[in-house]
Amino acid sequence: MNRQITKEGILDSFAYRTYKEIFERNGVQTIDPYSFDSFSNELSNHPPIFMIQTQGHMPRVNYMGANSSLSPAERGWVSSGTDTGGQTFYVLDEAMALAKLGHSIVIIAQRFDDGPAYLNWFQHKSGGKVEIVRVPAGGIQAGDHGKPVKSRYEFVRKEDLYPNLYGTSVDVSAIALLRGAYGFIGGYADGGVVAVAAGQALGRPSIFIAHSMGLRKLSLSGRDVRDPNSYYESKLWFGPRLHAERASFLGADFVVANTPDENRAYAELYGIDVPNSRMLPPGVNRAFFIDECDEHECYRTAAAQKVSAHDLKRDRYFMSWGRIAHDKNLAGQVRILGELKGMYPEEYKDVKLLMIGGNPENPTEEERAEIQKVCDVAGEYGLEVSAKGDIVRIGNLDSSVIALLAKDAIAYLGTQFHEPFGMAPAEMLAVGGKGFVVVPEVSGFAKWIRANGLGDSVSIIDLGTKSASQQFDIEAYKIAAEKIHLFRKHPDLKKRIERGAKFADENLRWERLARTKLGVLQDSAKEKAFRPSLYLAMPAWYRSPHTIVDVATGNFPRMPSTSDQSLAWMSEVVKDIGGQVAGWLIKNPSASRKLITVDGENSEIFADLLAASIDSPTSRVQRVASEVLGNVPQELIRRTMHSSRFHDSDFAVYGGGKVFLEENARAFVTNRPNLVGDLHIALGANALNAATANIVVSGQTWYMNTAMPCFMALASRMPVLH
Incomplete structure (x- = not known):
């Protein structure tokens, strides 16, 4: 059964006809499919660059910029949640940066509930723009009277996307054939397969960004990679993910690595040689370059309210922000604070830990489980979890508010079990101020900062061998706490923080990274040769x-x-x-x-x-x-x-x-x-x-x-x- 996607098959598909109608209803111009190659080959024609983000949530209304009176969703942004975190912000920030360079971007998102099928999300004075097109997991299906089957518009978690990749790839190929496509960028295994499949069908280049490799995550989570049960357990469902990763590694024209040693891991873990690969760090939201961001003014009141409501004092609290998820090991942050208070009671007696993320009013099952672990560890040390206690947990905040709070924090405190790179430590590095960065050795950020000769500008801690099995090595946490204290007291702390902020300014701006990514696509387009076809049949x-x-x-x-x-x-x-x-x-x-x-x-x-x-x-x-x-x-x-x-x-x-x-x-x-x-x-x-x-x-x-x-x-x- 050959299910290869071809231009001829796309032109005769229900998806092509349906998306053509969607674009016509929204006043979006489409191209003659027979001029696709000539139109797409020339960047001066402004063919869209496609970014595939099939996981989680995406904005539902036009982007309105900074507005402290509106929630993130109301002003065209997103809050972290199920399958929605750093990767989502990565895609949105990079898309905006490319648009500011004058390019057209189409983000492919998952369509569920009553989210709009098409959204002209962001427009820039340069003429660049970002559009969001929502595709049901598995693609649009014909129902009665030739209308799409809307019962398919249901949220699908990232682990269950794999059986739907073929249909999604058909839809993306149809959308691209209608609009033109300079190239495709896919993140994670699911987005990578879709980007590669559409690129191969239409003869356009594709870039794959693994973000988190399944086999590495398996080993770091304490599972035995030789055990088939690890591949087919019901929750994380690694088996199809690994196939999709291999397909993306082999089929993409270029692979973006997340850490300096990732390219070596392709061969060691997957038995694959990926010659066209390069490590490119993610960018940092401009709000964290705090001294020059013009959006902070309207958020200063919001930040001041948080300081007052939770009794936060300058240089008297650690911080963390992001998804409330198992891999983040939030309970480990509590243990670090507890050890510091035990070792240096006078120095840390009024020091707090501020955790930002999730939705306390309507938490997911995973959030509830992780916060319970936080409370359990806090109880071991006699710490209070409350609005003004030793441990303060608040929901998602705008980046500008987080940046203002981070400027006066002791440090960003990271204790992750596993993290491919880590947006939050990079953001703290950019803030400068008085706060420094704490990250575990297993994080991609730690490897990257060391590879660039700045390992002494952040505090890199070792949480022990048990961290691989996601257990606490108490002695390792004691040593880590002491190391953090000594780093904080180092006479050159200010210089270290300034050196890190300067490095972030030079290397972590989205505009710089967008130009680099665009150059990769241009080179891949010039060198584009026939690549093997992906067969996406899912038995x-x-x-x-x-x-x-x-x-x-x-x-x-x-x-x-x-x-x-x-x-x-x-x-x-x-x-x-x-x-x-x-x-x-x-x-x-x-x-x-x-x-x-x-x-x-x-x-x-x-x-x-x-x-x-x-x-x-x-x-x-x-x-x-x-x-x-x-x-x-x-x-x-x-x-x-x-x-x-x-x-x-x-x-x-x-x-x-x-x-x-x-x-x-x-x-x-x-x-x-x-x-x-x-x-x-x-x-x-x-x-x-x-x-x-x-x-x-x-x-x-x-x-x-x-x-x-x-x-x-x-x-x-x-x-x-x-």
């Missing part, structure tokens, strides 16, 4: 983690078997698959000497049939012996790849019996590139194995698997199955 069994693995027992259910099918039926399937492989091989002779592995019941028969199917006068194909060498498939593959028999043929097909099934499932997931050939086919396989295959033959159907690029191991080097 039904893949949609619910509960149908894949019983977490309690670790039992993997069987998929429909091929063993009961007739040889004639299998021949038809092989002919279908083999025809595509042979066609690709004939068109791409440079793809010689590659290995196909087949796994599962009847795999040896299937391998024989496939080898015969793709044999042709221009393609010498050899069936490799099917012996299993001590149940170590990588050893067999290594010997095969280096044998003279294999070097004399263009393609080798190996049928491995059941060697890749349950007994090797754990190793299979994390070491896939080492355990299978360039193309891996699963026959009626264990669900875990099938999730790592390029082609799955199940029951009476076959399909390209999930969001993986076909022939994953080849994807970064040559075109496939075009």
Whole structure:
């Protein structure tokens, strides 16, 4: 089943017709689809730059700038909430910065409830603008009388977006074909896949920003990356995320790294070489460059009210702000304060901790759980959590108010279990003032600031080995608290803060970063070559983690078997698959000497049939012996790849019996590139194995698997199955 997205298919789609009507209703000009290439190739035509943000909330009304009498939502901004945090602000700030350079930006957001399908959100005097187009998760679907099915307009949390990526990609491709597209920028695994898929469909460049790598998050959260249960547990649902990340890494024209060591992690964690990658830090909202921002005046009263209401005194409180989430480890901040008060009672007796974020009046389940942890740890130290207590928690505030409060704080206090970069510490760095930055060693910000030679301008703490399992190493917290105190008392503290603020001013302004990102797109557009297609079919069994693995027992259910099918039926399937492989091989002779592995019941028969199917006068194909060498498939593959028999043929097909099934499932997931050939086919396989295959033959159907690029191991080097 080839679900490749093409221009021809888009023109005939319900999505193309529907979005054309939406644009016409809003007075938005569309282009002739047959002039798409000529229009999109020239930046002087102002073709839109697409930014994909399918997670969380986006503004619902036009941007009105600073206005202290209106809530963020009322003035065209957003508050942090479910799946809505630093990444959302990242997209909005970068879009505005690009618009101020005179460019047109289209943000693709998730459509749910009664949010507008189209919003002309921000316009700049330079002629640049930012539009927001909302797309239902999975794409617009036709209902009765040719009208969209509105029941689909429901909020989908980020972990459940993966089965919807194909439909979303079709919609984004349709929107881009109507408007033109200079390029696509996608954040996180879901946005990355959509950006790459639309870019490949329309021949435009794409940039992928991972922000948070699934395998790194798995390891830092204390889970065993070798344990399949970690991949298919019901809440975080890492399995499809990892496939989407691999697809995005391999398919994008350029990958933006979040930390200095991230590029190395692509190879170490994913077995992927990403040569076109560069570390680019996020920008900082201009409100935090406090001495020159003209928006503070209308917020000074709001800041003063918070100071009075919570009895905040200059240089007598630590601060943190952002989402109220598990990874932020807010309880760890309380423990640091408790240790400081215990070690230096006179110095810290009236020092508070101010936590900003979330919605205290209507908290999410996660917020309630995290604040309960805060209260529990506060109780251990005899600290009071209240409006004027030792621990003060208030809801989301405008950036200008946070900046004004941060200027008089002791420090930004970060104790995250894991953070790819960290907007809040970067914002505190920009503020300057008297406050400094505290971050744990595991944060991307700590690695970045050290790599730039400014490690001594912030306090970098080690929260101990237990932090990986999200537990408290009490001794490590005591040491960290003492280190923070000594940093605060350092005679050169003022110079350190000033040096950090100067560095932020030179490196963390959105305008500078927007120019850099634009340059990357321009270079990618010039070098744009054919890239492998992404096949985004999501089989039904893949949609619910509960149908894949019983977490309690670790039992993997069987998929429909091929063993009961007739040889004639299998021949038809092989002919279908083999025809595509042979066609690709004939068109791409440079793809010689590659290995196909087949796994599962009847795999040896299937391998024989496939080898015969793709044999042709221009393609010498050899069936490799099917012996299993001590149940170590990588050893067999290594010997095969280096044998003279294999070097004399263009393609080798190996049928491995059941060697890749349950007994090797754990190793299979994390070491896939080492355990299978360039193309891996699963026959009626264990669900875990099938999730790592390029082609799955199940029951009476076959399909390209999930969001993986076909022939994953080849994807970064040559075109496939075009």
